[in-house]
Amino acid sequence: MTKPTRRDLANAIRFLAADAVEAAKSGHPGMPMGMADIAEVLWNDYLSHNPSNPKWFNRDRFLLSNGHGSMLQYALLHLSGYDLPLEDLKHFRQLGYKTPGHPENFVTTGVETTTGPLGQGFANAVGFALAEKLLAQRYNRPEYAVVDHRTWVFMGDGCMMEGISHEAASLAGTLKLGKLVAFWDDNGISIDGEVAGWFTDDTPARFEAYGWQVIRGVDGHDPDEVRTAIDTALAQDERPTLICCRTTIGFGAPTKAGKESSHGAPLGADEIAAARKALDWPHGPFEIPQEIYDGWRAKGAGTVREDQWNRLFDAYAERHPNLAAELARRSHGELPGDFAAAADAYIAKLQADGPSIASRKASQMAIETFAPQLPELLGGSADLAGSNLTLWSGSKTAASDDPGANYVYYGVREFAMTAIGNGLALHGGFIPYDATFLVFSDYARNAVRMGALMGAHVIHVYTHDSIGLGEDGPTHQPVEHLASLRYIPHNDVWRPCDAVESAVAWKAAIERNDGPSCLVFSRQSLRHQARGDAQVAAIARGGYVLADAEGGVPDAILIATGSEVGLAMEAKAALDADGVRTRVVSMPSTDVFDRQDADYRESVLPDACRRRVAVEAGVTDFWRKYVGLDGAVVGLDRFGASAPAGVLFEHFGFTADKVAAAVKGLA
DSSP states (O other): OOSOOHHHHHHHHHHHHHHHHHHHTOSOOHHHHHHHHHHHHHHHHTOOOOTTOTTOTTOOEEEESSGGGHHHHHHHHHHHTOSOOHHHHHTTTOTTSSOOSSOOTTTSTTOOSOOOSTTHHHHHHHHHHHHHHHHHHHHOBTTBOOSOOOEEEEEEHHHHHSHHHHHHHHHHHHTTOTTEEEEEEEOOEETTEEGGGTOOOOHHHHHHHTTOEEEEEEETTOHHHHHHHHHHHHTOSSSOEEEEEEOOTTTTOTTTTTSGGGTSSOOOHHHHHHHHHHTTOOOOTTOOOHHHHHHHHTTTOHHHHHHHHHHHHHHHHHHOHHHHHHHHHHHTTOOOTTHHHHHHHHHHHHHHHOOOEEHHHHHHHHHHHHGGGOTTEEEEESSOHHHHTOOOTTOOBTTSOOTTOOEEEOOSOHHHHHHHHHHHHHHSSOEEEEEEEGGGHHHHHHHHHHHHHHTOOOEEEEESOSGGGOTTOTTTOOSSHHHHHHTSTTOEEEOOSSHHHHHHHHHHHHHOOSSOEEEEOOSSEEOOOOOOHHHHHHGGGSOEEEEOOGGGOOSEEEEEOTHHHHHHHHHHHHHHHTTOOEEEEEOSOHHHHHTSOHHHHHHHSOTTOOOEEEEOSSOSGGGHHHHOTTSEEEOOOSOOOSSOHHHHHHHTTOSHHHHHHHHHTOO
16 A cells, blocks of 8 residues: 555554454444544654553653543553554453453553543543653753653543543643643443434533643644644643543544444444445454554654654753662652661651550651651542642642642542542552542542552541541541441551551551552540550551460450541450450551461451450441351441430440440350
8 A cells, every 4th residue: 555644544544443342342433543643643753652661750651531432542552562462452341352342450551540430531631641750850951851742632422521530621721730631532322322412512611611722623633733732732731631522423434423332332344344445444353464564553653753862861860860760769659668667767766655646646647757758658638638638748739830739629529629639640650649538539439440440559537437536426437437448459448446456547558559548537536555565566467466365275366447446445444353364456558458477367266256345336247257157246337326426436335345245145
């Protein structure tokens, strides 16, 4: 064939997508066919990346928020020379191949974030762009722009409808994330048909009100218009840009283009054949001529870009060795070499000092201690900083140009805050922590789940952890939330019982680099617990013997977390006095405890002792896996009430007498 045209290059995307969906007998061909021309211009003319090194730190980041159109991204990666063979595209949506139904960052090289739940990829993109902005502020110097890349995100009508897009777009405008460029696939179609019946927002005006540069009315099938729009976006760095692209879903399919029938189902063999004829694509299924590959890969120049950057960074390192070393360490996700020892020394001092304080205050003390050692620690709260106690003396707002900016005032945006945190973590260079009340983790839960799915290193701080918050009443008193968060796979939940366990939880969350941690803290003061050195060391194992029975052979075991550990200790004293040899197990993290070896778990919870009672101010069923059907749980299987905390604990049966009675009631 002659030298391929831009339309030829875009058609390679279209037919790889259509053929893959047809082979799988499931998928979404319409969006890839509709956005192919936009993607071709972006990837061939603007995207700074290196397929030979997909983890090059200064690469541009491309995110597909409308992740159901995953074949668009797989086609782009394959055509651009990433390690994604054609065989994987032929086995789209099949077990064991690198082309799952939605993009997954842990499966497919070149995919930056896992998307699918609409709008979250866009919020992730805000996190990516914020990471670039803050790193550039801290590390760039005149003549040495070592952090200088952009974030590009594709999004559809569904992303725009989701509430998270409003939250994230509003904050992005406020933070002036000028290197964020979003492409709205304005095709007017969703699963149920023409969106005019339920989506009549003036979306461009909405984004303009958020402080975005908005480029309206771009023909998404005209490469020249797309180029002009991108050039306009790049001409300024003060505002994020929304490029509104009018497209036809299923472009090229003679009878299904522009219709919902092309959205989420194979086109069918006859329709694909007709599309080949209509778009002058004479090649068979999964057949890509070498000239097409050459047309894509010849424009990549990724190795040249990275080599140029490496030379710049080497010169920067000679001029600014300390900054370069710190940036390199952070980009590799490595902690300072002396962090663990310093953290352990702080924990030992806390144990010796023995403060009895609210664990939310203990959390703030831990942040105050650890943050000066960790410039990568980036905090934030959903308009509750004074209650969550996430601010520390060195906090500086991310809305400033301060090179030490390290705190985000997220406003009341729990969902976007959490998804932005995922983006910050996935970008690299940061360990983000965010915060709200535990009960409001409901607003954020799907983003917490996505972070766990992706292995994002994010720390979620949840305070006001039970009926112990008191007078605000049942709307604000979490009951099912601890269990709900614990049931998310790969999500570590910590509910510490005092200042020492709180510091250990923070250390564990900082050191864990393969997934999120939820740190759950109290509003009310918690009594300090006495421990030996071995017990302090054992906290990091998630569960340990806090107080043992006489002779180490228990008649009964009390298992507790958080504020209820002190209650269990009171009950133990009463039981011991009555001749019931009682062991108290503090279980700050069931997730971490469950990962310990069988011998350790047996040493803490010996199988021979079936007289077990779990105590936690939350739903009870979760604890059956530790106490069995022959044990008991002192918990709360109803909503709370409005009253002072002490009154509520008494009212709902959280007393030492009730716990002791539960033990005595077991055979």
